Amino acid sequence: xxxxxxxxxxxxxxxxxxxxxxxxxxxxxxxxxxxxxxxxxxxxxxxxxxxxxxxxxxxxxxxxxxxxxxxxxxxxxxxxxxxxxxxxxxxxxxxxxxxxxx
Amino acid sequence: xxxxxxxxxxxxxxxxxxxxxxxxxxxxxxxxxxxxxxxxxxxxxxxxxxxxxxxxxxxxxxxxxxxxxxxxxxxxxxxxxxxxxxxxxxxxxxxxxxxxxxxxxxxxxxxxxxxxxxxxxxxxxxxxxxxxxxxxxxxxxxxxxxxxxxxxxxxxxxxxxxxxxxxxxxxxxxxxxxxxxxxxxxxxxxxxxxxxxxxxxxxxxxxxxxxxxxxx
Numbered sequence: 220x221x222x223x224x225x226x227x228x229x230x231x232x233x234x235x236x237x238x239x240x241x242x243x244x245x246x247x248x249x250x251x252x253x254x255x256x257x258x259x260x261x262x263x264x265x266x267x268x269x270x271x272x273x274x275x276x277x278x279x280x281x282x283x284x285x286x287x288x289x290x291x292x293x294x295x296x297x298x299x300x301x302x303x304x305x306x307x308x309x310x311x312x313x314x315x316x317x318x319x320x321x
Numbered sequence: 322x323x324x325x326x327x328x329x330x331x332x333x334x335x336x337x338x339x340x341x342x343x344x345x346x347x348x349x350x351x352x353x354x355x356x357x358x359x360x361x362x363x364x365x366x367x368x369x370x371x372x373x374x375x376x377x378x379x380x381x382x383x384x385x386x387x388x389x390x391x392x393x394x395x396x397x398x399x400x401x402x403x404x405x406x407x408x409x410x411x412x413x414x415x416x417x418x419x420x421x422x423x424x425x426x427x428x429x430x431x432x433x434x435x436x437x438x439x440x441x442x443x444x445x446x447x448x449x450x451x452x453x454x455x456x457x458x459x460x461x462x463x464x465x466x467x468x469x470x471x472x473x474x475x476x477x478x479x480x481x482x483x484x485x486x487x488x489x490x491x492x493x494x495x496x497x498x499x500x501x502x503x504x505x506x507x508x509x510x511x512x513x514x515x516x517x518x519x520x521x522x523x524x525x526x527x528x529x530x531x532x533x534x535x536x537x
Contacts, residue, residue: 225410235400239393242526246389249531258535262527270520277403277516284341287348294352298359305363309370320461 224282234276241269340506347510351517358476358521365469365528368462375462377533379455382447383470384438388530391434392522398427399519406512409495412502417495421508424515425488428481435478442467470529477525480518487511 245265253261275281280291333339369376405420446454449464449471456463491511494500500508 225407228404228407231400231403231407235396238396238399242389242392242396245527245531246385249385249527249534252535258531262531266524266527269523273399273516273520273523277399277519278513283344286341286345290345290348290352294348294355297352298355298362301356301359302363302366305367306370309367317461320457 224279226276231276234272238269238272241265336503343506343510347513351513354517358473361469361473361476362524362528365473368465368469369532372462372465375459376466377536378459379463379466379470380530380532381534381536382442382445383530384441385530385534387434387438388526391431392526394427394431394434395519395522398424398431399516401427402512402515406505406508409500409505409508410502412500412505414495414498414500417500417508418492421488421492421495425485425492428485428488432478432481435474439471473525473529477518477521480521484511484515484518487514 245262248261248265249258252258274291280287329336329339333342401420401423405417405424408416408420442448443452446452447467449468453460453464453467488511491508494507
């Protein structure tokens with residue numbers, strides 16, 4: 220038989236509650252000027268936190284095999300390469316000027 | 322149904338191995354989905370870096386109240402989906418169907434709110450390439466923001482629609498008594514898909530709705 224982890228309804232409800240609180244926090248924090256790029260950093264950090272909760276508990280990654288972790292991590296790794304490889308190009312160039320509208 | 326009744330396909334040693342293959346196969350598929358959305362996320366990052374002012378200004382044209390409500394609705398649907406999977410693990414036929422139905426209802430509410438927002442954008446002439454009017458100095462990069470907005474939320478909504486289709490199929494199977502404590506792989510895998518679509522939205526919400534709020 221497959222080994223599986225059955226979590227309690229209470230536990231899922233707690234995760235759900237945390238996710239709702241984080242949603243309201245990120246919306247609230249967005250209105251406060253944290254200066255520079257810190258608003259973006261805060262928004263992304265909260266989103267990563269929420270995504271981790273969903274992956275670990277709702278998607279049971281925490282209770283899955285190491286092989287599953289490898290597949291999940293591979294998705295993140297290639298995404299970082301994709302975004303990193305795009306943005307490093309943009310950061311190190313002269314700014315591109317768009318042709319005028321119409 | 323006893324444990325002995327579960328038949329595994331001939332290429333697998335046993336049912337556990339078959340389940341492991343299905344489970345990991347779904348994660349591989351989700352990896353390809355990450356890359357599918359990733360291209361748009363990379364493009365978004367680049368243009369936001371190039372035109373921060375226009376992105377902040379355009380972002381403030383989105384309805385933050387509806388966006389926040391929709392985020393909550395989708396998280397709620399992930400919660401009911403998790404409970405549907407839990408019911409399936411326990412082999413409880415009725416609760417599976419109830420939680421799947423709740424998930425469909427919440428998914429439909431999300432799409433309804435999304436449609437309302439699209440309609441608002443249409444009324445406000447914010448559809449790039451069709452009917453777009455904006456402060457002239459920012460018009461062109463703002464159109465880029467709205468192109469990303471419609472492409473990302475549109476493809477996300479398409480995933481939701483496919484998800485609702487899969488959930489409907491699961492309800493039919495559950496009704497026919499196809500799931501048990503021993504066999505509930507399809508419910509688990511659709512669960513993974515649904516949560517993944519939720520995660521995409523978890524990132525879309527701040528990237529689209531919250532860019533320029535602090536600037537007024």
